[in-house]
Amino acid sequence: SAVISQKPSRDICQRGTSLTIQCQVDSQVTMMFWYRQQPGQSLTLIATANQGSEATYESGFVIDKFPISRPNLTFSTLTVSNMSPEDSSIYLCSVEDQTEAFFGQGTRLTVV
């Protein structure tokens, strides 16, 4: 199993600003995943972060809006840039152990 610490747990931000979300894992992992979960909706993959290379973004998500860092095998950050109210959502990081996905506790972002 993997234990993931994600912070902040929640934030209220002004539109036009940026927020960086941090994710720390208690073991070394090759891939870390960032998801968005809009209110009452499913989990949508934003990007896959690999250590030592650029993140791979899913359709509809771009690096300028969601820059990702992966400085080592236990840590990653996701930045939500130039925020608008449409970015209000829960953001979750995730890692996998063979097949099972483990999630951070999520960051509830509200943009006003």
Place this chain on the structure above:
Amino acid sequence: GENVEQHPSTLSVQEGDSAVIKCTYSDSASNYFPWYKQELGKRPQLIIDIRSNVGEKKDQRIAVTLNKTAKHFSLHITETQPEDSAVYFCAASIIGRVGRSSGDKLTFGTGTRLAVRP
């Protein structure tokens, strides 16, 4: 890419009754089908999974069935209890011998909100 549909979106059952949630997938190459439970305000957690080489798997009160030909799989919860109330997500993916490759993402269904009435 993979598309996973999930039904129903909401389900209300009496305590002690059974609950069934169904999912269909589009990519015949998918071979791994997990189910996640997300309680209110908490992170999703794996409750059961099935690989394409088996048709059914049980773990106490929960079971999952898979029909590869029809490309659908279902979650069955028997003797439901109030603590089963949560949102359940199915998912589909392709996994190899050592896990999932970066190009084969885990695709989630839209979720089912289960309410168990005491």
